[in-house]
Amino acid sequence: MKFNTFGRAAAVTAIAALALTGCAANEGGATGGDDSENASDLTGTLVGSGASSQQSAQEAWTAAFQDANPDVSVEYDPAGSGAGRDTFLAGGSAFAGSDRAFNDEEVAAGGFGACTTDGIVEIPAYVSPIAVIFNLDGITSLNLDASTIASIFTGDITTWNDEAIASQNPDADLPDTAITAVHRQDDSGTTENFTEYLYAAAPDVWTEEPDGVWPLDGGEAASQTSGVLDAVTGGTGTIGYADASRAGDLGTVSVKVGDEYVPYSAEAAAAIIDASPVVEGRGEGDLALDIDRTTEEAGVYPVVLVSYLIGCEEYEDPASAELVKSYFSYIVSDEGQQVAADAAGSAPISSDLFDKATAAIELIK
Template identity: 85%
Template sequence: MKFNTFGRTAAVTALAALALSGCAANEGGTAGGDSSESASELTGTLVGAGASSQQSAQEAWTTAFQTANPDVTVEYDPAGSGAGRDTFIAGGSAFAGSDRAFNDEEVAAGEFGSCATENIIEIPAYISPIAVVFNLEGIDSLNLDAATIASIFRGDITMWNDEAIASQNPDVELPDTTITAVHRQDDSGTTENFTEYLNAAAPDVWTDEADGVWPLEGGEAASQTSGMIDALTGGTGTIGYADASRAGDLGTVAVMVGDEYVPYSAEAAAAIVDASPLVEGRGEGDLALELDRTSEEAGVYPVVLVSYLIACEEYTDPASAELVKAYFTYIVSEEGQQEAADAAGSAPISSDLFDKASAAIEMIK
């Protein structure tokens, strides 16, 4: 698997293509830089909302972008993917962050409040594994296959020393403790990605289709990623799912892929993205992906979250278009992707995806 190293020249070219004479560019064409070399003339407030999985990355991105552009304020509300999409549709934000792309029905409806046309830009700019995380004293990791994970979250497996878990972890002393499965209460792209994996990899157990709203009764509900982590760390015998950047000191699950158990990593998550095709029938700037959750390739981690940046292809407000274009260009740049990797443990996008993303961003006007 090769990760993007872009190169200084490519980044400079991408920023030059913006035709924003005031947009700050340092050596390498990224958001940071010496103001004595290039002073930004960008001004205004850029409002975004959406995926809480992007929160750590967005904080790093906004800090660097605002440092390079001191007269710009970027406000990102990590209210959840569903809330972010709703806000974007209503015209309450210039861009959205979402752990899933808009589906075909939503795209066909074409009702996006800040857009002058029905066409939107969707860029998979944040790639991260979803960690299956648990809280069991003295246990840092477990091996589980998809059917066992699905049975736990369905409530069919209720004890940590159940034979289905014990047989996959013969060297672990499992406690006689009740399992408390925690799920997201809000409409969550993380939930949609997680349930899509369960339905694809364990269809005989998880018969519900992928959905951002948790489809089952029972278990414990928590709002947003921070609420999920609080519920897990505050309980005993808990298990849940969250963007891997938030796993912290919780125990994590290595997921069976083919004949081996694969722990989460940025590299393993990115591997599945490059192997996945784009959704058919979308606009030129819509880079929504069809992820292959059932891959058995060595080293692939299928419980992956691909979080999108969503914008209008054409804005009713030219000032919004200018800010979104500059901000998105920074995010997909080498520096922007490295900022996210350092802050959130995400996987930098590949050079091929960078080229596609840059072409899509260039369409914004």
């Protein structure tokens, strides 16, 4: 996808003050001074909470947005997707970041705290592969199919030189080291996306329905993305799963899709999004996706995390509505998506998804 600061940003000028200030800032203009016709008049504090997977992107978005809107403070707590949804439901934040959309039952129940109606917007604004990460001396990459990954996390495969692993990696010098599988302890959208992949792609092995709470006993539990990374990094023979932007120097798995093994990449993750339909029966601004985890299309990486921005269609506080509308508009713009790609390695949304996201944001009032 081609990025153009003046492309999509121009399309959201009417709903985002940042569309002007961002372009001016690139030209050395938008300093917030009263003499600039492009100076932002946004003021106030915008509070959000949710997915720790979005942390790097949110830090970059916040810095850029506040630079262009110097009288605005954006506070994002990366407490986890479940905590973010709960905080939004309780009215403790103006928006949530979540690695899954609200499900049908939650949407039907309504009661979103800061909203005057039960109408919400859910925008898949952060798309990233989930890396299967491991720490094994001398080995930086492995090929694994879905059944093998599932068997490792169920505890059915217990050593690294197991035949199921060795047969897919004939050139690797695999030790008889015991495997320690690390999972999230907290309610996590990353876990829900990961278990959704296992449930769809390895149904004979992984029989637990997808859930944000890890469904099995055994293994090692760690809180939030940082906790999983620390546990995998600090151990030997450890394996876990995390947003790929945080994989660092850990070993990573190429996942079997069709007849090939596909390493994670932003491009491979993005390829699955445009092929996935919007969940039926939702409101006009609700862009929850039904992701096809069993695709055999070449070059597609199916262990993908789609993280949402969630807000109200109608806010009790008009000032909150204005801030959320402007912030969301910046995030989905070319500039916002490029900032996230640079900071977190995420996959920029497509032009088609941008058009849908812009229409959803226009509903906010």
